[in-house]
Amino acid sequence: MEVDSQEQLQRKQSTYLSLDENFEIQKEVYRGQQYSQIYFARLHMMRTLLYSLVPNWKSHLPVCTVLELEEGKECIIVGTLYKHMKLKPCILDEYSKERSVAPLIKPHNFMHQDDYLVLEDESGRVKLGGTKLSPSVYVTGVVVALHGKETSAGAFFVEDVLEAGLPPQIKRPLKSREDKYVVFVSGLSIGRSSSNPLQFQLLVDHITGHLGDEEEQGLAAEIVHLVIVGNSVEISRGLLNGQNLASKDQSRLSEPFKELDILLTQVFSSHHCDDQHFKIAASLPLDIMPGSSDPANFALPQQPLNRCLFPGSTTYNTFRSCANPHCFELDSIRFLGTSGQNIDDLTKYSEAKDKLDFLERTLRWRHLAPTAPNTLGCYPFTDRDPFLIDSCPDVYFVGNQEKYETCLLKGLEGQLVRLICIPRFCETGVAVVSKSCPGVSSIQIYPSTRVNKGEKEKRNGKEGEVWIDTIEVAFWLHAFLLVPYSVLAYKNKFL
Amino acid sequence: MATTSKNMNVFYRQKKKSTTSTEKKSTKSPSTKHSATFGSDITQPPALVSHGGSLDLKDDFDEQEQALRQFDMNMAYGPCVGITRLDRWERAQRMGLNPPKEIESLLKGGKVKLESLFDGRV
Numbered sequence: 001m002e003v004d005s006q007e008q009l010q011r012k013q014s015t016y017l018s019l020d021e022n023f024e025i026q027k028e029v030y031r032g033q034q035y036s037q038i039y040f041a042r043l044h045m046m047r048t049l050l051y052s053l054v055p056n057w058k059s060h061l062p063v064c065t066v067l068e069l070e071e072g073k074e075c076i077i078v079g080t081l082y083k084h085m086k087l088k089p090c091i092l093d094e095y096s097k098e099r100s101v102a103p104l105i106k107p108h109n110f111m112h113q114d115d116y117l118v119l120e121d122e123s124g125r126v127k128l129g130g131t132k133l134s135p136s137v138y139v140t141g142v143v144v145a146l147h148g149k150e151t152s153a154g155a156f157f158v159e160d161v162l163e164a165g166l167p168p169q170i171k172r173p174l175k176s177r178e179d180k181y182v183v184f185v186s187g188l189s190i191g192r193s194s195s196n197p198l199q200f201q202l203l204v205d206h207i208t209g210h211l212g213d214e215e216e217q218g219l220a221a222e223i224v225h226l227v228i229v230g231n232s233v234e235i236s237r238g239l240l241n242g243q244n245l246a247s248k249d250q251s252r253l254s255e256p257f258k259e260l261d262i263l264l265t266q267v268f269s270s271h272h273c274d275d276q277h278f279k280i281a282a283s284l285p286l287d288i289m290p291g292s293s294d295p296a297n298f299a300l301p302q303q304p305l306n307r308c309l310f311p312g313s314t315t316y317n318t319f320r321s322c323a324n325p326h327c328f329e330l331d332s333i334r335f336l337g338t339s340g341q342n343i344d345d346l347t348k349y350s351e352a353k354d355k356l357d358f359l360e361r362t363l364r365w366r367h368l369a370p371t372a373p374n375t376l377g378c379y380p381f382t383d384r385d386p387f388l389i390d391s392c393p394d395v396y397f398v399g400n401q402e403k404y405e406t407c408l409l410k411g412l413e414g415q416l417v418r419l420i421c422i423p424r425f426c427e428t429g430v431a432v433v434s435k436s437c438p439g440v441s442s443i444q445i446y447p448s449t450r451v452n453k454g455e456k457e458k459r460n461g462k463e464g465e466v467w468i469d470t471i472e473v474a475f476w477l478h479a480f481l482l483v484p485y486s487v488l489a490y491k492n493k494f495l
Numbered sequence: 496m497a498t499t500s501k502n503m504n505v506f507y508r509q510k511k512k513s514t515t516s517t518e519k520k521s522t523k524s525p526s527t528k529h530s531a532t533f534g535s536d537i538t539q540p541p542a543l544v545s546h547g548g549s550l551d552l553k554d555d556f557d558e559q560e561q562a563l564r565q566f567d568m569n570m571a572y573g574p575c576v577g578i579t580r581l582d583r584w585e586r587a588q589r590m591g592l593n594p595p596k597e598i599e600s601l602l603k604g605g606k607v608k609l610e611s612l613f614d615g616r617v
Contacts, residue, residue: 033577040573044590122570382578383586 009209009217012180014224014330016285022386023301023323025379033380035373039080039141042385043121046143046366047078049164054078054145057162061147067123069150077156078145079121081128081138085349086112088375109348111136119146119156126150130158137361139350141370164366166411169392172332181222182330183207185431186229186339186399187424189293190263191236191256195426197263203431204266207284223433225330226267226284229399229422230291230339232260257309264288265312268319285318289326291339291400299377300341300369301325301386325368325387336389337397337420342369344400345376356407359398359419363389363409395434397422404430559607566598567612575611583611 054063054076063076087110115135117128129151138144145162185203189195205211209220233256239249268283290296290305297303304321313319322328325338346358349371362368368387372378378387392411397420405421423430567575572587572594581602587594601607608614 031577031579034574036574036576037578041590044573044592048591122573380577382582383589 009214009221011221011284012178012224014180014285015332016225017329017332018320018322019327019329019334020323022384023325023327025301025303028379028381030380033382035378035380037382038373038378038380038385040122041381041383042141042367042388043080043143045385045388046164047121049366050078050143050145050162053162053164057145058147058160065123066119066121066126069126069156071150071152074147074149074159076145076147076162077119077121077126079119079125079143081140081142081144082118082120082125083115083135083138083140083349084118085110085115088349109351111349111351119144127155128158129153129155132158133161136351139346139371140374141372142365142367144365163364166363166409166413166415166417167366167389167392168413169394169411169415169417170334172394179222179435180224180331181219182225182227182335182395182434183223183431184227184229184397184399184420184422184434185425186291186422187231187426188228188260189231189234189424189426190260192234192426193236195234197259199425199429200263203425204263208267223284226286227326227335227337227397228286228288229326229337229397230289230324231293231400231424232288232291233257233295234293235295261310261312264310264319265316268313268316283316283318285320286313287320287322287326287328289322289324289339289399291324292341296324299379300372301379302339327393333395334391334393335395335397336368336393337395337399338368340398340400341376342372343398345369345371349375354405355398355401355421356405356419359396359421360409363392363396363417366390392417394418395420397432400424403428404432406432559601559605563598563601563607564612566594576613576617578611579609580611581609 051063058076061074061076063078066077066079069075069077089110117133117135117138118125119128120126128146130148133146143164146156146158147160147162148156148158151157185200188200190197190200202211206216207220207223207226209217212220235253235256239245239253245253264286267286288305288310290302294302294305295309296305302324304323307314307321310319310321314321324341325336327334327336329335342362343355343358346352346361347355350358352358352361362370366389367385368389369376369378372387373380392415394416395418399422401421401423403421404423405419407419409415409417409419411417418434420432420434422432425431563580566572566584567580572583572592575583578586580598584594584599584602588599602609
């Protein structure tokens with residue numbers, strides 16, 4: 001058999017910097033504090049910021065607190081919004097003496113046309129009127145500046161709104177022009193009865209370079225990082241109902257983790273097979289974030305998954321268990337994202353035309369999860385609000401959404417952010433690959449069906465005869481299984 | 496939140512009616528101080544008989560405590576419930592709110608209550 005000595009491809013490297021210290025709660029001590037502390041921290045930080053922006057917006061108007069409002073006096077007030085929602089589930093409804101027939105509550109959205117907004121600061125609160133501020137857009141917890149005047153009814157008639165806007169972005173120095181890729185995948189849901197383990201296996205094989213010929217492996221070698229954005233594991237409900245588990249059920253509890261660990265170990269170990277096709281030397285650095293179905297704490301910020309869950313993978317120093325939300329830098333390009341709880345909560349309490357709209361709003365409000373702690377669980381920080389976004393990321397992602405969506409957001413000061421909605425892999429089989437170029441990262445998604453037979457034959461002509469069968473089998477396997485399930489990104493070489 | 500007091504003595508601390516308390520605030524009249532009447536703001540009025548034979552000369556209302564209570568009540572520095580006074584002072588300092596330095600020296604130096612006014616009562 002003619003052995004074609006292909007030289008080993010080196011996987012491209014990137015410098016990685018984790019910026020998750022703000023989301024760690026190991027140093028926090030719970031002293032029985034309530035959430036008023038985190039709201040105060042949020043209001044203070046945002047108000048200082050808004051006070052600095054108000055002179056550029058409307059410098060002629062006085063700024064006052066809610067208590068200093070006078071009827072008819074036009075002024076600017078800054079405070080936290082509170083949305084009074086008629087349909088918002090309240091724990092006290094269970095104890096209500098009048099058990100009237102409850103209106104049909106849509107579980108996915110609690111909006112009602114009678115919802116109204118209230119502005120609140122330390123001195124007081126005032127109901128907001130006027131049509132400029134739409135209750136369907138805003139949620140509780142957003143800090144804004146409002147221009148208007150108090151009416152005779154005691155409400156504040158809003159004439160204009162000032163949001164904080166996109167945070168300043170650090171300009172990245174233009175580095176080398178080589179293309180590097182970052183793969184995002186979320187919602188693996190290993191352990192769910194409907195999840196197909198073959199899908200993730202195929203993805204892992206592809207990005208570690210086990211599939212395809214030299215060109216495909218070359219592309220896979222340009223992937224520098226893999227981020228698993230939450231919900232990697234799903235434990236069946238029957239095991240979690242609080243009863244004592246029989247020993248056979250206990251092993252069922254840990255099966256999803258074992259499966260996940262085996263799959264993740266494959267991402268690292270580059271020498272576990274003698275396959276001569278496989279030539280990528282270095283393993284792929286991996287970040288895994290917890291999600292709503294993972295065994296991490298419920299309240300945001302979710303702490304990193306325990307290393308004991310991944311006995312095989314933690315032996316590799318390129319395996320990182322990260323917090324949710326997660327902020328990191330690769331080659332000084334800033335990535336920021338969550339596993340989806342913040343956007344899902346916004347979907348329940350407000351509306352927008354798509355998820356990217358929600359992402360954009362959170363950036364404009366400079367807060368990752370404005371509904372925390374009102375309707376989204378959150379740790380009661382006393383001295384800071386870690387969800388405030390100080391510096392604009394270059395890539396802003398959210399996981400566990402229904403479908404893949406992306407857009408490029410341009411800010412007023414020249415900020416450029418790539419917004420990405422990562423779909424659930426177990427349902428859609430879609431992973432997202434981001435080209436990590438300095439400044440702007442573009443996503444090229446294209447289905448593997450474009451790898452048509454004509455192209456393959458052209459390439460196979462170069463190889464020795466013995467290769468044709470094996471490559472063809474690999475490709476057909478690849479195409480057949482990937483076509484209905486997976487959609488991955490490539491550079492334009494194949495087109 | 497659960498109270499942190501370990502013994503009932505703290506609740507039912509017997510206070511001798513102090514006759515030597517001359518340094519009274521001008522806002523408080525001595526007659527209403529030791530009784531649970533409308534004007535007083537103490538929760539447990541002291542008993543007429545002292546317990547244990549010792550005189551409790553220093554009560555809750557000395558000037559230092561009063562200054563600290565004013566610091567607690569000042570809404571510019573945020574809510575005071577659930578955070579110690581020193582932590583709250585340091586937080587205000589970090590946020591650039593310029594809390595008065597005397598409070599810090601009081602908290603770090605003397606035998607004052609480190610917990611806020613509402614500690615154990617809310």
